[in-house]
Amino acid sequence: MTGYADDLALAHRLADAADALSTARFRALDLRVESKPDLTPVSDADTAVEREIRALLAAHRPGDGLIGEEYGEQPATGPDGRRWVVDPIDGTKNFVRGVPVWATLIALLEGDRAVLGLVSAPALGRRWWAASGAGAFAGPGPASGAPIRVSGVTTLADASFCYSSLTGWEEAGRLGPVLQIMRDAWRSRAYGDFYGYMLLAEGALDVMVEPELSLWDVAALVPIVTEAGGTFTDLAGRPTLAGDGAGDLSAIASNGPLHGDILARLGRPAAR
Known part of the structure; x- marks a missing residue:
């Protein structure tokens, strides 16, 4: 227990x-x-x-x-x-x-x-x-x-990619990289909110990304994804939930093998 x-x-x-x-x-x-x-x-x-x-x-x-x-x-x-x-x-x-x-x-x-x-x-x-x-x-x-367990997909060409909204990524200044991931992935869909992360944890898709989140949007999702074998970081690659307010967090959630590729495409350096 x-x-x-x-x-x-x-x-x-x-x-x-x-x-x-x-x-x-x-x-x-x-x-x-x-x-x-x-x-x-x-x-x-x-x-x-x-x-x-x-x-x-x-x-x-x-x-x-x-x-x-x-x-x-x-x-x-x-x-x-x-x-x-x-x-x-x-x-x-x-x-x-x-x-x-x-x-x-x-x-x-x-x-x-x-x-x-x-x-x-x-x-x-x-x-x-x-x-x-x-x-x-x-x-x-x-x-x-x-x-439940995440998938074993290892290449983006075989992966199902999920995102929150294109307008959010446009506002974050990363619409171009997101569109390129969509072109390179096997499939892309915007299930949105909690649902993409839960499908990831079940192995039904392989990557879920979101540019702006609040603590209450994401805190419950992290242990479910990681306990299912996945990887969960912000856009700077940090596995933290340090924010307490609205809109000060971001997310890249993946099955693990795909995380480095997605982070390299979408990631931003940590603030100094």
Whole structure:
């Protein structure tokens, strides 16, 4: 058993509560949607899910910190400084348009290291989870999960390449290299949000890249990809989650053998 077994059991309980709230509001005719200051949408389901997770964590892990997309950071009061990171609905634009590709993302951080990640996509009937040293799993729920593993593809010409959006890469000044990767790869698709990373962890595709992310977008994804045998770094090649705010992270996730090639094509030097 992993040293994080109790935390993982709690993460599944949080996801169960989140799924019950989010599925009840998915495609609801009275769904309320507003624009945040950055003009991204937030629904009443986003806020309800985060409030519920915060309440459960306050009851079961009162000393742990919490960073959530909708209500910010609550510092840890316990001696170990552990922090949970929550994105109540990753893929809100899909959610509000009735597209079933959205999920609740739950992570546990020790320092800047994500030691546990869980992604629950109830409209897809699927959940992914991992804890440090325990492997990665997927299935309808913890009682029926099966181990997952990244692919063994070794060349870009044989690889399925996934990206977030071309406009994001254009804004990052790297549209040209992304387009060249698309030309050189066997296949390219923009699945977006959490889903590309989970398909990577399952071995269904081989590379997923994103130029701009927030901590809550990515923290839960890292342990799932790496425990499935993959590699996860930022564009400078650093395996860190040091950012605490919005838009200060980036991602290159791969099956491992392809990572050096993609990093050389898209990477940027670390800031001095």
